[in-house]
Amino acid sequence: MGVYLPIAEMSVNMFVLLAMGAAVGFLSGMFGVGGGFLITPLLIFYNIPPAIAVATGANQVIASSFSGALAHLKRGTLDFKLGTVLLIGGIAGSAVGAYIFALLRSIGQLDLFISLLYVVFLGTVGGLMLVESVNALRMTKGGVPPALKKSGQHNWIHRLPFKMRFRTSKLFVSVIPVLGIGAGIGLLSAIMGVGGGFIMVPALIYLLKVPTNVVVGTSLFQIVVVSAFTTLVHSSTNQTVDIVLALVLMVGGVAGAQYGAKAGQKLRGEQLRALLALLVLAVALRLGFDLFVKPQNLYSLTSLSGRTM
Amino acid sequence: MLRAAMVALALAATLPAHAQEAPPLPEGIQIGLSTDRVAITANFSGADLTIFGALENPDPLVSRQGRYDVIVVLEGPARPVVVRRKDRILGMWINTRSETFVNVPVSYSMATTRPPQDVTTPNSYKQLSLGIPNIYLEPEDKRDSPITIQEFTDALRERKEGLGLFSDNVGGVQFLSQNLFRATLRLAPNVPVGTHKARAFLFRNGQFIKETSTQLAIVKSGFEQTIYRFATDHGFGYGLFSIGLAMLTGWLGRIIFRKD
Numbered sequence: 317m318g319v320y321l322p323i324a325e326m327s328v329n330m331f332v333l334l335a336m337g338a339a340v341g342f343l344s345g346m347f348g349v350g351g352g353f354l355i356t357p358l359l360i361f362y363n364i365p366p367a368i369a370v371a372t373g374a375n376q377v378i379a380s381s382f383s384g385a386l387a388h389l390k391r392g393t394l395d396f397k398l399g400t401v402l403l404i405g406g407i408a409g410s411a412v413g414a415y416i417f418a419l420l421r422s423i424g425q426l427d428l429f430i431s432l433l434y435v436v437f438l439g440t441v442g443g444l445m446l447v448e449s450v451n452a453l454r455m456t457k458g459g460v461p462p463a464l465k466k467s468g469q470h471n472w473i474h475r476l477p478f479k480m481r482f483r484t485s486k487l488f489v490s491v492i493p494v495l496g497i498g499a500g501i502g503l504l505s506a507i508m509g510v511g512g513g514f515i516m517v518p519a520l521i522y523l524l525k526v527p528t529n530v531v532v533g534t535s536l537f538q539i540v541v542v543s544a545f546t547t548l549v550h551s552s553t554n555q556t557v558d559i560v561l562a563l564v565l566m567v568g569g570v571a572g573a574q575y576g577a578k579a580g581q582k583l584r585g586e587q588l589r590a591l592l593a594l595l596v597l598a599v600a601l602r603l604g605f606d607l608f609v610k611p612q613n614l615y616s617l618t619s620l621s622g623r624t625m
Numbered sequence: 626m627l628r629a630a631m632v633a634l635a636l637a638a639t640l641p642a643h644a645q646e647a648p649p650l651p652e653g654i655q656i657g658l659s660t661d662r663v664a665i666t667a668n669f670s671g672a673d674l675t676i677f678g679a680l681e682n683p684d685p686l687v688s689r690q691g692r693y694d695v696i697v698v699l700e701g702p703a704r705p706v707v708v709r710r711k712d713r714i715l716g717m718w719i720n721t722r723s724e725t726f727v728n729v730p731v732s733y734s735m736a737t738t739r740p741p742q743d744v745t746t747p748n749s750y751k752q753l754s755l756g757i758p759n760i761y762l763e764p765e766d767k768r769d770s771p772i773t774i775q776e777f778t779d780a781l782r783e784r785k786e787g788l789g790l791f792s793d794n795v796g797g798v799q800f801l802s803q804n805l806f807r808a809t810l811r812l813a814p815n816v817p818v819g820t821h822k823a824r825a826f827l828f829r830n831g832q833f834i835k836e837t838s839t840q841l842a843i844v845k846s847g848f849e850q851t852i853y854r855f856a857t858d859h860g861f862g863y864g865l866f867s868i869g870l871a872m873l874t875g876w877l878g879r880i881i882f883r884k885d
Contacts, residue, residue, distance in 0.1 A: 318668060320668060320849050322849040322850070322852040322853040323853065323856055325815070325853075327668060327670075373866070374883055375867050375871055376871065378868060378871035378872060378875065379871040379872070379874040379875040379878070380875060381849075381874035382871065382872045382873070382876065382877045383875035383876065383878050386875075386876065386879055387879065397710065424707070424709045424723060425719075425720060428717075428719055428720065470711070522633050540872075544868045544871075546806070547864050547867055547868055547871075548861065548864035548865065548868065549864075550864070551803040551856065551860045551861070551863050551864030551867060552860035552861040552864055553860070555856050555860055557863070557864060557867050559852060559856070559863070559866070559867050559870065560849070560852065562695040562867060562870075563870060563874070566870075566871060566875075567874065570874060570875065570877075570878030570882075571876070571878070571882075574878075574882040576728040585634065597675070608717055608718070609717065609718075610713075610718060611711055611718050613784065613787070614710055614711045614712075614718075614780075615708055615710055615711075615777075615780035615781075615783070615784055616708070616709050616711070616784070617706050617707070617708055617709075617781065617784050617785070617788075618706070618707045618709065619704065619705065619706065619707070620705050620707060620725070622707075
């Protein structure tokens with residue numbers, strides 16, 4: 317069944333989009349990630365213009381993250397104070413990101429930049445995760461219990477000024493790295509259309525030593541608000557949010573996430589991480605590969621603002 | 626789908642002209658559209674637009690020999706276009722050079738009675754700026770080298786033809802009788818909305834005689850168009866609405882599949 321995307325101005329198959337949303341939702345439920353980093357490249361593979369894929373991806377991320385954030389709110393595993401400081405950085409980062417986005421689009425380098433960012437980030441994160449999970453798998457096979465990283469150890473970050481106390485996280489830390497992490501995630505959210513959970517969670521755990529049980533809820537809270545801000549900025553400056561596309565993806569995603577969560581409980585942690593790492597690497601490879609393939613048409617037409625024709 | 630059918634208007638007016646022997650009146654051409662507005666819906670996958678027209682005071686002898694030729698053109702609104710070229714840098718294909726053109730018709734669809742080279746001379750096409758090779762494409766920066774400008778002009782035409790936005794339909798104009806003709810123009814699936822100009826050119830023995838034109842508004846209709854307009858005219862409100870919808874979907878998903 318065809319569905320017309322009013323902003324992308326193209327007809328697509330609704331079932332392909334639903335399946336795409338469900339598959340990503342399944343994975344996000346299984347691995348506990350937002351899925352924005354998978355949705356955006358998938359949309360690009362499906363010939364949706366990257367600018368629209370990014371802005372719509374940010375919109376879609378809200379749905380899955382909001383659902384998760386509500387659950388954490390109920391369990392009390394959400395540090396509002398930490399989340400708010402992250403947010404201040406995040407909104408600033410997102411505003412700058414949207415400006416860079418519009419600039420790159422008008423000079424015709426946006427598509428390249430998005431692909432490169434994805435290749436670098438997904439390649440790095442996927443590679444690190446794969447190494448880590450394969451090591452963990454080997455250790456458990458050898459009968460040695462996997463060594464957990466000790467938290468609570470102090471590093472250079474804890475010597476920075478402007479310290480602030482975060483009660484829920486049992487943390488006393490400078491606001492500089494918190495704002496910095498927030499800003500970085502906001503920037504990525506605006507340019508890549510991701511929530512940024514796949515970077516935020518490790519950053520909070522390893523850099524700030526936030527207890528693991530609060531990390532996910534707090535990260536989801538920040539993602540919801542920053543993605544909402546990103547959606548707003550993109551819709552008012554670039555007009556690239558396709559609400560029909562977002563809705564179909566969300567419906568598929570919300571349904572898929574429920575089954576993914578159940579499947580995730582049956583798999584072991586290291587296996588899950590290894591699988592996710594392989595998936596992330598595959599997406600990065602595919603995006604990277606496309607950069608080197610000679611395009612069908614060397615010439616392309618756009619409007620002055622960069623909208624493809 | 627085309628909602629409106631195109632019907633001739635000018636038919637009746639031309640019939641009584643030859644009743645009495647009088648000094649030959651100058652030939653003319655008329656085209657008529659039954660509507661000045663065509664609405665296309667979201668699942669529009671391209672269509673043929675039919676325009677009817679009539680010759681005024683045709684010479685029966687010339688007509689019988691088939692020496693009258695008609696060219697009908699439907700030209701979309703003009704907009705600026707940036708043409709970019711990809712080059713290989715470090716093995717990657719990256720947009721490098723670009724050229725901006727100021728007034729490019731978004732679409733250009735032409736129908737002719739016979740192959741264009743049989744209708745009239747290349748010079749005459751150039752003077753009328755008629756036909757895809759003669760559409761005037763004005764570069765914004767005229768100081769660029771003529772070779773570069775030529776390269777990008779050619780690329781622009783070729784891409785427009787590749788996208789189906791520039792097209793010509795040889796034999797697309799047919800005479801139904803001595804006076805009456807029908808022109809079939811192709812509307813690409815991605816036909817741009819806006820005010821299009823339909824122009825008809827009359828030639829006799831390869832000589833340009835007369836031109837007439839009329840306007841046609843192509844609009845998108847339906848639910849999708851409402852969304853599009855909302856998104857472009859009220860971006861901020863549209864953004865808020867998108868956010869609300871996403872939150873609602875997330876919340877509903879949690880209620881429907883409640884686990885805790």
